[in-house]
Amino acid sequence: MKRARVRWLTKAEGGRDEPPTGEQxxxxxxxxxxxxxxxxxxxxxxLRFSGDRQHAEVGFLVPEAPEHLLRERIEFELxxxxxxxxxxxxx
Amino acid sequence: MACYPAxxxxxxxxxxxxxxxxxxxxxxxxxxxxxxxxxxxxxxxxTWIAGRGAASGVTRLYRAVGPAEFEQLMKxxxxxxxxxxxxxxFFAETAEHAAAWGEKMMGTGNFRIIxxxxxxxxxxxxxxxxxxxxIGPAVHAELEQLEGAIVGVFK
Numbered sequence: 001m002k003r004a005r006v007r008w009l010t011k012a013e014g015g016r017d018e019p020p021t022g023e024q025x026x027x028x029x030x031x032x033x034x035x036x037x038x039x040x041x042x043x044x045x046x047l048r049f050s051g052d053r054q055h056a057e058v059g060f061l062v063p064e065a066p067e068h069l070l071r072e073r074i075e076f077e078l079x080x081x082x083x084x085x086x087x088x089x090x091x
Numbered sequence: 092m093a094c095y096p097a098x099x100x101x102x103x104x105x106x107x108x109x110x111x112x113x114x115x116x117x118x119x120x121x122x123x124x125x126x127x128x129x130x131x132x133x134x135x136x137x138t139w140i141a142g143r144g145a146a147s148g149v150t151r152l153y154r155a156v157g158p159a160e161f162e163q164l165m166k167x168x169x170x171x172x173x174x175x176x177x178x179x180x181f182f183a184e185t186a187e188h189a190a191a192w193g194e195k196m197m198g199t200g201n202f203r204i205i206x207x208x209x210x211x212x213x214x215x216x217x218x219x220x221x222x223x224x225x226i227g228p229a230v231h232a233e234l235e236q237l238e239g240a241i242v243g244v245f246k
């Protein structure tokens with residue numbers, strides 16, 4: 001798991017009404033990976049919160065996922081279906 | 092004669108003094124025209140029914156759910172946003188794949204598999220990944236897209 005910063009899109013930006021409230025949140029990530037096609041080969045990420053919703057431990061749901069995509073300073077997006085809900089930066 | 096009444100040939104004139112023959116011809120023509128109209132109508136109804144049949148197909152999807160969502164689904168029969176849930180729901184296209192996601196997210200024995208039968212026309216609008224998490228195909232449906240879904244228990 002990597003430490004990450006999370007910016008939740010506001011409802012006006014098309015995001016959620018409010019950030020998730022539980023300790024764990026799982027959804028699909030979209031990386032800026034020119035070699036990947038997220039709709040044909042997508043990956044779920046797990047966010048674990050210990051305090052505020054703007055920071056989380058982040059990792060892939062399955063070990064088969066390309067771990068190199070979660071390297072330091074990389075940015076990716078979280079989607080709920082077709083809806084972008086957050087931008088994540090690995091710290 | 093065969094073009095009556097579209098052409099200018101008047102059966103009364105064509106048959107001359109034989110009015111019975113003219114009347115008989117006109118009646119025959121009207122019956123033929125009505126038969127053709129009825130046949131066309133039946134053909135259109137058949138096409139409409141066939142179209143409805145194709146559109147009314149049902150797609151069965153599978154989802155691993157935890158105890159709280161399972162209880163909520165059994166009570167209401169409808170999908171709803173939970174306290175930490177997404178605005179929509181992810182589904183697998185097979186029970187085996189749903190179980191694989193259930194194992195990864197909730198652990199063995201901590202989930203049930205439910206089914207959702209949705210109109211194929213609606214299911215074709217869902218966001219779809221041909222392969223997610225190296226497990227298999229997955230779809231995401233917004234809650235309003237699931238309003239007509241019929242929920243069942245697979246396991």
